[in-house]
Every structure is written in C-alpha cells, then in structure tokens.
Amino acid sequence: MDLAIRRDSPLMRLILDPVNILLMILLGILFYLVLWPFLELVLHTITWGDGDRRLSRDAVPGEYTWFHWLQVTASPLSERMLYAPLVNTLITGVISTVIALIVGGGLAWCVIRSDMPGKGWLQPVLTLPYIVPSFAIALAWETVFRSPKVGGQPGLYETVLGIPPPEWVSYGTFPISITLAMHYFPFAYLLVAGALATIDSQMEEGALLSGASRLMILRRITFPVVAPAFAAAFVLTFGKTIGQFALPFLLGAPTQFHTIATMVYANLALGLDSMAYVLAILLILMSLLAIWASNKFVGNNARRFETISGKGFRSRQVALGGWRWPIFWSVATFGFVVGILPLILLGYQSLMLIDGFFNLSNLTMHFWTGQSDPEIAMGEPGVLHNANILGAAWNTIELAFFSAVIASLIGLIIAYIVVRKDGNPLARMLDQIAFIPFLFPTIAFGAMYLTMFAEARGPIPALYGTFTLLVLISVVNRLPYSVKTGVTAVTQIGRELEEAAEVAGASWGRRFRKIIVPLASSGVVTGMMVSFVGVMRELSLIILLITPSTRVLMTVGFNYAEEGLTQLSNALVLIVAMITIAGELILWWAGKSKLVRLREKNS
Amino acid sequence: MASIEIENLTKRYGAMTALDNVSLKIESGEFLVLLGPSGCGKTTLLRCLAGLETPDEGEIYMDGELVFSSKLKRIVPPGKRNLGMVFQSYALWPHMTVRDNVKFGLDVLNLSESDSKDRLDQVLKDLGMSDLQNRYPSELSGGQQQRVALARLLATKPPVFLMDEPLSNLDARLRMDMRVELKKFQASTGSTTVYVTHDQTEAMTMSTRVVVMRDGQIQQVSPPSQLYKRPENTFVADFIGMPRINLIQANQSDGKNRLYSNGDIDIDIGWDEAPSSIVVGARPEDLKISKKELKGSQTYEVSSVLPNGPETIIQLTKGGTILLARIGHEIHVHEGEKVTVQFDQKALNVYDAKSGALLGPPIDTDRTN
Numbered sequence: 012m013d014l015a016i017r018r019d020s021p022l023m024r025l026i027l028d029p030v031n032i033l034l035m036i037l038l039g040i041l042f043y044l045v046l047w048p049f050l051e052l053v054l055h056t057i058t059w060g061d062g063d064r065r066l067s068r069d070a071v072p073g074e075y076t077w078f079h080w081l082q083v084t085a086s087p088l089s090e091r092m093l094y095a096p097l098v099n100t101l102i103t104g105v106i107s108t109v110i111a112l113i114v115g116g117g118l119a120w121c122v123i124r125s126d127m128p129g130k131g132w133l134q135p136v137l138t139l140p141y142i143v144p145s146f147a148i149a150l151a152w153e154t155v156f157r158s159p160k161v162g163g164q165p166g167l168y169e170t171v172l173g174i175p176p177p178e179w180v181s182y183g184t185f186p187i188s189i190t191l192a193m194h195y196f197p198f199a200y201l202l203v204a205g206a207l208a209t210i211d212s213q214m215e216e217g218a219l220l221s222g223a224s225r226l227m228i229l230r231r232i233t234f235p236v237v238a239p240a241f242a243a244a245f246v247l248t249f250g251k252t253i254g255q256f257a258l259p260f261l262l263g264a265p266t267q268f269h270t271i272a273t274m275v276y277a278n279l280a281l282g283l284d285s286m287a288y289v290l291a292i293l294l295i296l297m298s299l300l301a302i303w304a305s306n307k308f309v310g311n312n313a314r315r316f317e318t319i320s321g322k323g324f325r326s327r328q329v330a331l332g333g334w335r336w337p338i339f340w341s342v343a344t345f346g347f348v349v350g351i352l353p354l355i356l357l358g359y360q361s362l363m364l365i366d367g368f369f370n371l372s373n374l375t376m377h378f379w380t381g382q383s384d385p386e387i388a389m390g391e392p393g394v395l396h397n398a399n400i401l402g403a404a405w406n407t408i409e410l411a412f413f414s415a416v417i418a419s420l421i422g423l424i425i426a427y428i429v430v431r432k433d434g435n436p437l438a439r440m441l442d443q444i445a446f447i448p449f450l451f452p453t454i455a456f457g458a459m460y461l462t463m464f465a466e467a468r469g470p471i472p473a474l475y476g477t478f479t480l481l482v483l484i485s486v487v488n489r490l491p492y493s494v495k496t497g498v499t500a501v502t503q504i505g506r507e508l509e510e511a512a513e514v515a516g517a518s519w520g521r522r523f524r525k526i527i528v529p530l531a532s533s534g535v536v537t538g539m540m541v542s543f544v545g546v547m548r549e550l551s552l553i554i555l556l557i558t559p560s561t562r563v564l565m566t567v568g569f570n571y572a573e574e575g576l577t578q579l580s581n582a583l584v585l586i587v588a589m590i591t592i593a594g595e596l597i598l599w600w601a602g603k604s605k606l607v608r609l610r611e612k613n614s
Numbered sequence: 615m616a617s618i619e620i621e622n623l624t625k626r627y628g629a630m631t632a633l634d635n636v637s638l639k640i641e642s643g644e645f646l647v648l649l650g651p652s653g654c655g656k657t658t659l660l661r662c663l664a665g666l667e668t669p670d671e672g673e674i675y676m677d678g679e680l681v682f683s684s685k686l687k688r689i690v691p692p693g694k695r696n697l698g699m700v701f702q703s704y705a706l707w708p709h710m711t712v713r714d715n716v717k718f719g720l721d722v723l724n725l726s727e728s729d730s731k732d733r734l735d736q737v738l739k740d741l742g743m744s745d746l747q748n749r750y751p752s753e754l755s756g757g758q759q760q761r762v763a764l765a766r767l768l769a770t771k772p773p774v775f776l777m778d779e780p781l782s783n784l785d786a787r788l789r790m791d792m793r794v795e796l797k798k799f800q801a802s803t804g805s806t807t808v809y810v811t812h813d814q815t816e817a818m819t820m821s822t823r824v825v826v827m828r829d830g831q832i833q834q835v836s837p838p839s840q841l842y843k844r845p846e847n848t849f850v851a852d853f854i855g856m857p858r859i860n861l862i863q864a865n866q867s868d869g870k871n872r873l874y875s876n877g878d879i880d881i882d883i884g885w886d887e888a889p890s891s892i893v894v895g896a897r898p899e900d901l902k903i904s905k906k907e908l909k910g911s912q913t914y915e916v917s918s919v920l921p922n923g924p925e926t927i928i929q930l931t932k933g934g935t936i937l938l939a940r941i942g943h944e945i946h947v948h949e950g951e952k953v954t955v956q957f958d959q960k961a962l963n964v965y966d967a968k969s970g971a972l973l974g975p976p977i978d979t980d981r982t983n
Contacts (some may be wrong), residue, residue: 513693
C-alpha cells in the first residue's frame with residue numbers, strides 16, 4: 012500500500028486533521044492551567060510544608076495531614092481566621108449585592124423601558140463606577156470619611172463638619188458594602204437591562220387591556236419575566252463581591268475587619284501559605300455553591316421564562332408623565348455622585364501637599380510633576396517623573412496588550428472548535444474547562460498559580476516573579492469571556508463560507524487565516540479591547556504574584572495606599588481610570604458607529 | 615470530461631439513514647439533477663460527492679479514480695477532488711471583493727500571476743461582472759451575487775460542477791433567466807454537472823437526466839420527458855406534475871380482465887395482464903372532457919373551476935371520487951355542470967396496489983417519447 016492511500020485513510024485523516032490536533036493540544040494546556048492548579052492548591056493544604064515546623068512539632072514535610080484544615084476550621088484561631096471573616100464576607104456580599112441589584116434594576120428599567128430624558132449620555136456615566144478600578148472608590152471614600160482615630164490625616168467630612176465621622180462610617184461593614192455596591196451596580200444594571208430589552212411590551216399591553224393597573228403589571232408581569240435574569244445577576248454579582256480584595260482591604264484592615272479574600276492576603280503576608288490556601292478553597296466553594304444554586308433555579312425555570320417569541324416584537328416605552336423630570340434629576344445626581352465625584356475627589360486629593368488640609372494654599376502639582384524631595388512622601392518623585400511608576404506603566408500596557416491579544420486568539424480558536432465540532436464530547440469538555448476560571452474568585456486563582464509555579468517542576472521552570480506568569484494568569488482569567496465573544500463571532504460565519512474554500516482546495520490554516528479570522532475580527536477586536544481594559548484594572552488576580560520587577564500601575568498604587576502615600580496612590584489610580592475610560596469610550600464610539608452603519612444599510 | 619460512479623453509498627446520522635445503499639452512474643458531460651422533497655437525501659448525496667460529508671459505506675469514483683471507499687478506508691479531501699461547487703447561500707466571502715472572491719480558488723492552484731490574471735479577467739467578462747469586480751458582495755443584488763458564485767466556479771475550470779439549489783434564493787423571473795444561462799455555461803464547458811433542487815420545473819427544464827429521491831433511496835433515474843410520462847412508481851407519479859396526477863385505486867370488475875372499478879368509476883385500462891388490484895395513474899390532461907355522451911364515457915359533475923391563463927384546471931366529482939382534469943380554451947364549463955369523461959387509454963400507467971411499482975402496459979415506443 013503506498014503512502015498516498017495511507018494518508019487518505021479515515022484514521023489518519025482524523026489524526027492529521029489540524030482541528031483535532033489543536034483540540035488535543037488545547038485540552039492538554041487548559042487541563043494544566045485550569046484544573047491542575049486547583050488540584051495543586053488542594054494538595055498543598057493537606058501536605059506538611061517546609062515552613063510548617065514552626066507551627067507544629069509533628070510536621071513531617073511531604074506527609075499528608077489535616078492540620079491546616081483543622082487549624083482553620085476548628086482551633087482557637089478559627090474564630091479570627093475563618094468564622095468572623097466568613098460572616099463579614101457574607102454580610103457585605105449580600106448587602107452590597109442587594110443594593111446593587113435594586114439600584115441597577117431600577118436604573119435599567121428607567122433607561123430601557125421609560126421615556127426618561129437624557130438616556131444617551133446618562134448610560135455611559137452610570138457605567139463609570141464599574142469601568143474604573145474598584146479601589147478607586149475605596150480611596151475616594153477614604154478621602155471623605157477617613158477617621159484620624161486609626162491614624163493619618165482627617166478626611167473632608169471632618170474638615171467641613173469639624174467632628175470626626177463615626178467609626179462605622181469610616182471602616183467596616185457599612186463602607187465596604189456601600190462601595191462594593193457602587194462598584195458593582197453597573198454590572199447588575201447591564202445584566203438586567205439585557206433581560207428587560209427582550210420583553211415584548213405586547214405582554215404588558217395584554218394585561219393593560221384586561222384592566223390591570225401599572226403597578227400590578229410591573230409586579231405580576233414584568234418582574235416575574237425578568238426574575239431569572241435577576242437571580243443570575245444576584246449570583247454573578249455576589250460571586251464577584253466575595254472575590255474582591257483591594258476594596259475591603261483598604262476600608263477594613265485598618266480596624267482589623269477582614270473578609271475571606273483579605274484574610275488570604277494577610278495569611279500569605281504572614282507566611283501561613285497553607286492556611287491562606289484553605290481559605291482560598293473555601294472561597295472557591297462559596298462561588299461554586301452560588302453558581303450551582305442559580306443554575307438550579309434558573310435552569311429549572313428557564314423554559315417557563317422564555318421571552319423572545321420572534322414575531323411581531325414590540326418594545327413600547329412607559330410614559331412617566333409628571334415624574335419625568337424629577338426622575339431624570341435623581342438619576343443624573345446619582346450618576347454624578349457615584350460616577351464622577353469620586354474621580355474629582357481623587358484628583359483634588361492628589362493635588363494636596365499635606366493630606367487633609369482642604370484649602371487652596373495647600374495645592375501643589377508635586378505628586379504629578381515634582382522631583383524627588385526628601386521632605387515629601389519619603390522622597391518619592393511625582394508620578395510623571397517616577398522611574399518606578401513609568402516602569403510600572405510600561406509593564407501594565409505590555410501585560411494588558413499581550414494578555415488581550417493572546418486571550419482573544421486562543422478564545423477564537425477554542426470557539427471555532429466548539430462551534431464546528433458541535434456534539435463532539437471532547438470539544439464540549441474544552442468549552443467547559445475554558446469556562447471554569449470564571450468560577451474562581453480572582454484572589455483564589457492567584458493563590459493557585461502561586462503554589463503551582465513557585466518552584467520548577469519537570470520541564471516547566473519556576474515562573475514566580477516572571478512577567479510570563481502574569482500574562483499566563485491574565486490570559487486564562489480572560490478566557491471565559493474571550494471564548495464567549497469568539498463563539499458569537501464564529502456562529503455568525505456560515506459553514507458554507509468555509510466549505511466553499513475547502514472545495515477550492517484551501518488548507519485548514521489558510522481557511523482560518525483568510526476566512527474565519529477576517530470575518531470574526533470585528534467581534535474579536537471588540538473583545539480584545541474589553542480584555543485590554545479589564546486586565547489593566549485587575550488587582551486581586553495578580554497581587555499575590557507581583558514582584559518588584561514585574562510591578563504594574565495597580566499594584567504600585569495599592570502599595571502606596573498601604574504605605575499611606577495617598578496622593579501618589581490616588582494619582583496612579585486616576586491614571587488607570589483615565590486609560591480605562593478612554594478605552595471604553597473608543598469601544599462605545601466604535602459600537603455606535605457600527606450601529607449607524609448598520610442602520611444606513613437597512614434604510 | 616469526467617464521469618462519476620457511486621456504488622452502494624450509505625450515510626447515517628444517528629438512527630436516521632440519510633442515504634440508503636445508493637448506486638448511480640453519471641456520464642461525462644451530463645447535466646444530472648437530484649430531485650426530491652426536503653429530507654430525501656439529495657443534498658447529502660451532493661455533499662458526499664464534494665467530500666464535505668463522509669459516507670458510512672460504499673465507493674465513489676470520479677473520472678475512474680477512487681475518491682472514497684469505506685472498504686479501502688480511502689477519503690480524498692474536497693480540495694483534491696477537482697470539482698467546483700455553488701452553494702445555496704452562494705457562500706460568497708463578505709470581506710472580499712468580487713474579484714478576490716473569484717481569485718481565491720486560483721490562488722490555491724498556485725498559477726502564475728499572468729495566467730491567473732488572464733483567467734480572472736476572462737471569467738469576469740464572460741459573466742458581465744467586470745464593472746462590478748471591486749464591489750463587495752453586500753453591495754450586489756441577488757442575481758449579481760449568483761453570478762459571482764458562478765464565476766468562482768468557472769474560474770478554476772473544474773471538470774465537475776456541483777450545485778446545491780443555486781437558484782432558490784432568486785425571484786421567479788430572474789430564476790428563469792438564470793436557468794437559461796446556467797445551461798449555456800454548462801454546455802460550453804462540457805463539465806459534468808450534478809444539480810440539487812426541489813423545484814421540478816427546474817429539474818425538467820435543465821437536466822439531461824433526473825434522479826428522483828425519497829427517504830435516502832433513488833426512486834427513478836430517467837430523462838425528464840420519460841419521468842413525466844412514465845413514472846416508475848406511485849411516489850414519483852404523485853411527486854412529478856402540477857396539478858398532481860390522478861391516482862385511482864381500483865379492483866378488477868368480475869370476470870372482465872381489462873375493466874377496473876373503484877365503486878364510483880369504471881376504467882378500461884386496455885391491458886389484459888394486470889393483477890386484480892391496481893392503482894391507475896392518469897395525468898389531468900389524459901382525461902378527455904366532453905358535454906356529449908361518448909362510447910365508454912361516464913358522467914361527472916364539475917365541482918370546481920380554476921382558470922389559469924392558457925389552461926383551466928377543473929375538479930370533477932362522481933360519488934366519493936374526485937379527479938382533476940386540464941382543459942384548453944376549446945371547451946367552457948361551469949360549476950355544477952354535468953360533463954362526460956374519457957380516459958386516454960394509451961397514456962395510462964398501471965401500478966401494483968400494494969408495492970406501488972409500475973406494472974405496465976409494456977412500453978410503447980410512441981408513448982415514451
């Protein structure tokens with residue numbers, strides 16, 4: 012039998028099929044980068060480590076033990092290490108999520124379903140708090156409500172009113188819940204708005220004709236229909252809040268108020284690695300439990316709530332009548348307070364020579380443009396001169412760029428396999444594994460990579476402290492999103508377009524380059540921009556993996572905040588916020604121009 | 615230029631059998647149409663020829679060369695089969711200009727720059743697309759898009775054309791024009807063409823032979839005229855022809871072996887050897903309508919009159935039996951009127967009542983042409 016026939020055999024074709032080869036390679040890589048780190052994390056917590064001898068005399072490095080789990084869950088330390096932070100996590104998580112949902116849901120209704128004026132420019136303003144780094148809001152809160160009881164200078168509140176704010180306003184459950192809600196309500200808003208936009212107002216008109224009142228319609232028709240979206244939004248928002256690290260750390264740690272996420276960080280800082288990992292696992296379990304619960308609820312009821320009927324879809328706006336302008340002013344004021352005011356505060360604070368003195372003579376550009384002065388801020392020069400910061404800025408851009416490009420490309424390839432090999436169990440598995448990083452609270456994900464890459468293993472060198480590791484974790488963290496973007500893009504490319512090229516004799520590589528990539532590009536480039544901005548403002552994910560040589564703007568800003576150099580920290584966060592806002596504006600503008608072009612074509 | 619042989623081809627999707635032991639020989643230069651209702655397997659067969667689907671069993675030869683064999687475990691990929699295909703959606707690449715769309719296939723062939731350019735210019739000119747070559751597909755009308763798909767097919771000069779309902783997205787008038795044009799291009803290139811459609815007019819007007827399929831099996835392979843006049847089973851008889859054929863289930867009248875009846879009407883099939891239980895197939899134009907009593911005629915009531923330009927379709931009722939007849943302008947009838955009907959004995963086809971297979975009468979030369 013000659014070689015030509017052997018190559019034509021079905022088995023060889025299956026093996027030589029580049030898509031199958033890619034499928035196997037990606038499965039291997041994702042298994043190693045997503046599932047294996049989790050196993051490593053678990054293993055680490057049930058094994059004696061080298062550093063454990065100072066904790067227990069029984070420690071035999073390498074042997075299995077339940078010591079760390081017992082220490083965390085059932086020891087005199089448990090109260091402070093696990094149970095109090097757990098309660099704090101749940102309370103702040105639930106309060107902030109409920110507020111975010113109520114505010115986000117209400118705003119979504121106003122924007123999508125009512126005739127409120129000024130929607131066009133209110134919408135981007137309302138999403139601002141989610142676009143800027145989460146701890147920008149925490150820093151802004153501190154600027155106003157800082158309490159000198161825990162040290163430092165007084166905040167704006169005390170300067171204006173002459174008395175310090177009560178401590179519960181400055182630190183702990185209240186400010187953390189409020190600022191988390193402020194950061195995440197746009198997330199809930201986007202989810203609910205998506206669901207509201209799919210409601211056919213004929214459903215409501217039907218009820219109106221049968222004599223139901225407005226309120227009754229809202230309660231009996233509109234709300235039940237968006238209930239699954241609300242449930243999903245609740246779980247997703249809750250999952251995000253419990254993984255938040257920087258924000259509760261800044262507003263909690265000064266008074267020893269901890270959540271699980273900050274406890275992971277604190278334990279690692281104390282060298283109690285295994286304890287930190289136990290907490291990280293518990294955090295992951297909480298997130299899984301929440302997702303499982305929502306799937307159980309939404310999954311069982313999904314059919315019942317299918318809203319899109321396809322034919323004769325109409326979306327009518329509800330007239331607010333006399334409430335139109337009052338509602339507009341409330342929403343606009345709210346948008347200003349949560350979206351713009353924090354940035355103004357940060358900007359103003361970064362101009363104060365001595366923190367906490369709110370008068371004009373105290374204003375300076377030192378923290379932006381000043382040279383090193385040993386009298387001020389331990390000799391740190393202004394952010395625009397600071398080699399430390401410029402290096403971090405360069406690192407940030409590099410990290411965001413590489414992560415976004417790699418994540419989008421791999422996401423596209425995975426999406427291609429998932430869409431084209433629909434029904435193949437291995438392809439489905441690839442899809443599912445690529446989604447798993449979504450379930451990991453980011454700080455726990457960072458902890459996994461810390462255990463995984465702290466030392467060299469086989470052919471994989473110790474990546475801890477390298478830039479590569481940061482790119483790696485950022486890419487894997489973005490994969491759930493980039494695969495989703497990719498699937499949307501690839502699904503829109505008809506199979507026949509590719510078959511036409513196949514019949515013409517084009518190889519798979521050529522088809523992918525010449526047909527799939529160009530046709531998917533507009534969606535993928537948008538996804539790339541989203542990832543770019545997302546990686547840029549990420550802190551919790553990489554805070555555990557950063558070393559001085561791989562610092563990025565967010566970690567430098569966080570370190571300044573930790574050291575009390577608030578002006579520098581604020582200036583940095585402001586820079587990141589400006590870059591992310593610019594990114595969002597470009598996206599918004601591109602999306603808008605795309606819409607305009609689409610409309611022109613249809614007319 | 616290339617013949618195609620299909621032997622015992624079977625393709626299953628789970629429990630569903632899309633192609634059931636299909637064998638077919640397609641002559642070089644032939645224009646073969648695969649016709650059938652949706653889900654009959656015609657598109658699957660075409661895609662198996664293209665190599666876009668892998669059959670479970672059987673062999674395919676193209677130009678004498680084995681391109682697929684389940685036994686020898688041989689699959690030649692689509693690009694190596696030397697064929698061109700027009701898709702139902704045209705599958706034009708929206709991010710490429712008309713010229714780039716057509717050029718893609720030539721690029722894959724690695725032709726010299728000048729060769730490629732000459733061919734490209736020629737085919738664009740032949741199809742009247744020269745002026746539009748820098749446009750994008752979305753800027754073209756449906757008919758123009760169809761031409762680009764055709765240009766893409768013609769540019770690489772493949773010996774085999776595969777077409778999957780290429781005209782189904784065009785409006786009725788344009789479809790007529792494109793039929794003429796497609797036939798012209800096929801004739802001028804001499805390429806073997808396999809053409810899938812569910813439109814019987816398209817099949818009848820364009821093909822040299824028609825393959826009627828149903829449930830993954832071939833029902834009949836015939837030139838179009840014979841397909842109409844002599845359908846080989848009741849499915850084909852019923853599927854071909856608008857308005858549809860009259861199929862009358864009838865039993866032999868006592869002792870008289872040419873006379874059959876269904877209780878309402880009596881038919882003399884003019885053939886002695888038919889079994890006792892049959893189905894008689896009579897096209898609407900094979901019913902002779904008259905207002906006078908004729909020898910062997912029976913009286914019906916006109917229950918509906920449907921004029922349609924040059925012809926009129928009338929519905930006739932006798933007892934519980936309803937028949938359709940086609941009449942010209944020479945006779946006018948109105949609803950409720952009584953008319954007499956005579957069957958054109960020579961044109962009748964007789965089928966076995968159980969299997970639905972054609973029985974006879976034996977082929978009469980002036981009947982099949």
